Amino acid sequence: MAYFTLELQDSVYVLTMINGDKGNVMDDAWLDELTVHLDAIEADPAANRALVLASNHEKAWSNGIDLDYIRSKGMAYLFDHFVPRLDRFLGRIAWLNLPTVACISGNAYGGGALIASACDFRTMRADRGRICFPEIDLKLGLSPAMVECVNTLPNEQARWEMVMTGRALGGEEAAARQIVDRALSAEALLPETLALAAQLASKDRVAYTRLKRLLRPRWAKFAPQAKSAA
Numbered sequence: 001m002a003y004f005t006l007e008l009q010d011s012v013y014v015l016t017m018i019n020g021d022k023g024n025v026m027d028d029a030w031l032d033e034l035t036v037h038l039d040a041i042e043a044d045p046a047a048n049r050a051l052v053l054a055s056n057h058e059k060a061w062s063n064g065i066d067l068d069y070i071r072s073k074g075m076a077y078l079f080d081h082f083v084p085r086l087d088r089f090l091g092r093i094a095w096l097n098l099p100t101v102a103c104i105s106g107n108a109y110g111g112g113a114l115i116a117s118a119c120d121f122r123t124m125r126a127d128r129g130r131i132c133f134p135e136i137d138l139k140l141g142l143s144p145a146m147v148e149c150v151n152t153l154p155n156e157q158a159r160w161e162m163v164m165t166g167r168a169l170g171g172e173e174a175a176a177r178q179i180v181d182r183a184l185s186a187e188a189l190l191p192e193t194l195a196l197a198a199q200l201a202s203k204d205r206v207a208y209t210r211l212k213r214l215l216r217p218r219w220a221k222f223a224p225q226a227k228s229a230a
Contacts, residue, residue: 003033005056006040011201012194013041013051013098020057025066026111031085042097050099050201052193053119057106058186061129064110086111087145091222093118094148097209099200103193104171104180110134116180117149120212121200123193124171126183132168145222152216154178 003024005016015037017024041051055061065086070078093100093115102108102116106129113131116122124131133150135142142150142163153159158177161167175183184192200208213219 001029003030004037006037009194010198011046011048011050012197013049014194015041015051015053017053017055017057017062020055020060020106023060023063023107024055024057024112025063025069026086027066027069028082028085030066031089034089038092038096047205048201048203049205050101050197051096052101052103052197053115054103054190054193055105058125058128059106061102061104061106061108062112062115063107064112064114083143086114087143087222090114090118090145090149091219094152094216094219095213095223098205099197099203099208101193101197101200103190104129104131105186105189108132109168110138114146114149117152121196122180123182123184123189123196124174124180125186125189126171126175127186128171130168130170131162131174131179132166133163134166134168136164137166148218148222 003019005018007014100119101121102119104116104124108116108131113133150159155178158179169179171183174180
């Protein structure tokens with residue numbers, strides 16, 4: 001089963017999740033395929049690149065960890081294997097050696113919201129889809145890397161409320177509360193996200209990566225094998 005498509009549009013990589021009917025949920029095979037794509041993106045030596053992480057589904061961006069998969073493996077597997085592996089991916093995305101934009105076209109729940117938070121910028125459909133950290137209602141905690149994702153979001157009060165109550169925000173409210181950078185119509189979402197990414201790609205990739213990592217020093221312990229800027 002394929003989980004993603006990857007294409008290069010001028011200077012912008014578009015990595016699209018393609019299992020929206022199943023919520024674009026995460027399991028080990030999902031992370032395996034993501035590894036292949038991130039390896040290719042990081043290894044591209046071009047001086048001007050950016051990445052958009054998108055979904056081809058209007059209802060689901062990513063609903064996070066595949067809970068049915070975890071139940072089949074057991075909760076020990078979640079805490080001993082899957083969460084540490086996901087933590088490494090969050091660190092890798094947070095320190096990726098090019099600008100990253102999450103283009104949130106539908107629901108981003110749990111791990112999906114964390115992946116979006118690890119990106120440099122977030123755009124979201126204004127009238128459909130919600131972003132949510134539901135761990136409180138699932139009786140689960142957050143790992144240190146997941147806490148770093150949450151703390152990347154600039155509005156402390158909003159992120160506190162989201163984590164402690166499990167409240168889900170729609171696009172317009174998420175933008176008003178600085179959880180996402182822009183809330184856009186369905187028609188404008190991808191074109192304007194690509195335009196933003198192209199603008200970011202025009203920046204020198206080495207300088208961008210250096211500055212990003214300087215501003216996110218705590219991520220170093222979660223992304224020790226981060227690739228150089230180019």
